[in-house]
Amino acid sequence: MTAKLTILIVEPDKTRADAIIDSLIATGDHHIRVLSESTGLARSVAELNPDLVLVDVANPSRDAIDALTLASSPLERPVAMFVDRSDDGLTKAAIEAGVSAYVVDGMHPDRIKPVLDAAIARFHMFSRMRSELEASKRALEERKIIDRAKGILMRARNMSEDEAYALIRKTAMSQNKKIADVAQALVTASELLS
Amino acid sequence: MRTLPLSVGFMPLVDAAPLIIARELGFAEEEGLALNLQSAPSWSTLRDRLILGQIEAAHMLSPVPVAMALGLGGLPTQLDALSVLSVNGNVIGVSNALADEIAAHDPMPDFLDAQAAGKALAALNKPLRIGVPFPFSMHAELLHYWLSASGLNVAKSLDLRTIPPLLMADAIAVGEVDAFCVGEPWGSITVEQGGGTLLLPGAAIWQFAPEKVLAVRRDWAASEDDLTGRLMRAVWKAGRWLGREDKRATASEILSWPEYLGVSTEITERALTGNLLINARGKSRTVPRMMEFFDGAATFPWKSQGAWIGARMAARFGLDRAQSAAKAAAVFRSDLYRRHLGPLGADLPAASEKLEGALGSPTTAATDSGTLILGPDRFFDDQVFDPRHPEC
Numbered sequence: 005m006t007a008k009l010t011i012l013i014v015e016p017d018k019t020r021a022d023a024i025i026d027s028l029i030a031t032g033d034h035h036i037r038v039l040s041e042s043t044g045l046a047r048s049v050a051e052l053n054p055d056l057v058l059v060d061v062a063n064p065s066r067d068a069i070d071a072l073t074l075a076s077s078p079l080e081r082p083v084a085m086f087v088d089r090s091d092d093g094l095t096k097a098a099i100e101a102g103v104s105a106y107v108v109d110g111m112h113p114d115r116i117k118p119v120l121d122a123a124i125a126r127f128h129m130f131s132r133m134r135s136e137l138e139a140s141k142r143a144l145e146e147r148k149i150i151d152r153a154k155g156i157l158m159r160a161r162n163m164s165e166d167e168a169y170a171l172i173r174k175t176a177m178s179q180n181k182k183i184a185d186v187a188q189a190l191v192t193a194s195e196l197l198s
Numbered sequence: 199m200r201t202l203p204l205s206v207g208f209m210p211l212v213d214a215a216p217l218i219i220a221r222e223l224g225f226a227e228e229e230g231l232a233l234n235l236q237s238a239p240s241w242s243t244l245r246d247r248l249i250l251g252q253i254e255a256a257h258m259l260s261p262v263p264v265a266m267a268l269g270l271g272g273l274p275t276q277l278d279a280l281s282v283l284s285v286n287g288n289v290i291g292v293s294n295a296l297a298d299e300i301a302a303h304d305p306m307p308d309f310l311d312a313q314a315a316g317k318a319l320a321a322l323n324k325p326l327r328i329g330v331p332f333p334f335s336m337h338a339e340l341l342h343y344w345l346s347a348s349g350l351n352v353a354k355s356l357d358l359r360t361i362p363p364l365l366m367a368d369a370i371a372v373g374e375v376d377a378f379c380v381g382e383p384w385g386s387i388t389v390e391q392g393g394g395t396l397l398l399p400g401a402a403i404w405q406f407a408p409e410k411v412l413a414v415r416r417d418w419a420a421s422e423d424d425l426t427g428r429l430m431r432a433v434w435k436a437g438r439w440l441g442r443e444d445k446r447a448t449a450s451e452i453l454s455w456p457e458y459l460g461v462s463t464e465i466t467e468r469a470l471t472g473n474l475l476i477n478a479r480g481k482s483r484t485v486p487r488m489m490e491f492f493d494g495a496a497t498f499p500w501k502s503q504g505a506w507i508g509a510r511m512a513a514r515f516g517l518d519r520a521q522s523a524a525k526a527a528a529v530f531r532s533d534l535y536r537r538h539l540g541p542l543g544a545d546l547p548a549a550s551e552k553l554e555g556a557l558g559s560p561t562t563a564a565t566d567s568g569t570l571i572l573g574p575d576r577f578f579d580d581q582v583f584d585p586r587h588p589e590c
Binding site: 042062063066068070074095 | 239240241242243246247250252270271272273331332333359360361362364365368369372374515
């Protein structure tokens with residue numbers, strides 16, 4: 005039996021960190037530690053001596069991890085790490101998914117691959133969730149604008165709500181624009197005129 | 199005219215201005231480019247996006263492409279510097295505790311006096327933990343150069359720590375570092391947050407330090423000659439615009455927009471004008487050549503600048519100095535600069551390398567078509583770097 009992998013996850017958001025842990029546990033029995041704070045990062049890495057460090061590419065603290073790939077100062081315990089060079093495809097897939105992985109020099113790629121695959125899948129899910137959240141937020145904002153535009157038409161032209169919406173929709177179609185854009189133009193114009 | 203899309207990454211710093219201005223004021227469009235500017239969360243992520251082809255070009259710390267050429271850090275890929283985006287622009291600050299310690303010995307050194315400030319720090323005779331944004335940066339090189347020339351035993355007493363500028367004020371507040379060297383607006387923001395006192399501008403250590411470069415993959419520059427030329431011209435024109443004093447207010451305004459720096463114009467204009475507030479009590483100082491985008495052939499990628507960075511880095515990481523200097527010089531593409539910007543009327547020095555640190559005052563130099571004013575480019579300790587003898 006091979007020794008357990010020690011994995012450090014740098015992630016300030018607890019929910020996300022837990023989700024990453026869940027996905028990694030499924031690949032085997034590992035020692036997993038989460039670091040939520042960026043202060044003292046180098047010290048924590050030196051103490052834990054992980055085989056693998058996972059950090060969100062959007063995390064500004066990634067530069068501090070990256071610096072650990074170099075020989076550190078003589079005052080500290082050297083931490084020799086490097087960006088995984090064994091498989092460019094895997095590194096690329098990871099970065100594109102939004103996770104950067106630092107692997108201790110000499111670690112066999114076969115041992116890291118399943119873990120990294122799981123992390124990549126998880127980060128893909130994060131980014132999908134973020135896109136969905138943004139899309140639904142935008143939809144909500146658009147609906148609010150359309151409601152305001154309908155209100156303006158209902159007052160100004162004494163229309164019913166359905167008639168107001170039909171007019172906005174017809175205008176959008178004839179001008180080849182989005183309904184929300186026509187509504188926004190109406191709201192802006194009305195603000196300027198009032 | 200149909201424009202060609204080009205993705206370019208940047209860090210939200212004042213010296214990303216040439217790229218931002220190229221996009222916002224139509225210099226890119228004039229060259230048939232639609233610049234898609236993407237803000238990056240960290241230098242390593244910006245570098246990796248460039249290497250992996252997610253972006254075509256980047257606003258980059260000048261030592262990063264050199265580090266890649268020397269095989270230090272990151273995925274093995276060759277990056278090139280097409281031009282220099284900005285000269286100078288860093289500030290060094292100390293925690294309030296360290297400022298008190300310095301002041302307890304002697305009066306606080308003058309803000310532009312690198313010799314006095316260096317001596318004051320060396321005289322404390324204790325290890326210094328200094329935060330820098332990235333291990334391969336002009337910040338790290340200048341600190342090393344300055345403190346070792348000031349008599350500090352850097353191998354033993356200088357502990358450079360990589361800390362994202364965003365977190366620098368916190369790191370100072372909790373005592374994780376004693377001092378920091380950052381690019382604007384972060385020095386000013388740290389002062390505003392009461393986290394420290396500015397001690398010295400980077401320009402006081404080296405009067406003409408190539409700070410950021412326009413970086414691309416070497417293979418991309420080779421296969422996309424037309425796009426390379428368009429990008430270089432657009433950015434060069436933006437730099438020329440930024441070099442004009444009467445444009446600073448407009449530049450500060452555009453930089454402050456949320457998609458770029460998202461800080462007040464009052465902060466962005468400090469670096470552009472060189473009028474810095476150096477402590478929370480509101481003491482202000484004017485720094486000559488605080489950040490230079492155009493004058494003195496600022497955008498010309500001198501091979502000797504690359505060689506200096508390569509030689510310094512080799513000394514720090516235990517590599518061969520002459521070999522490293524030669525590899526680093528090759529990264530600074532003065533050949534492409536001449537070919538793509540010459541027809542536009544850019545000042546082209548007669549030579550592509552010079553003695554670094556030899557000019558004490560603005561000096562007339564020969565160009566292909568006449569003369570141009572170079573310098574000053576003096577180091578604080580009056581050393582001169584000869585790119586032909588990088589081992590000295």
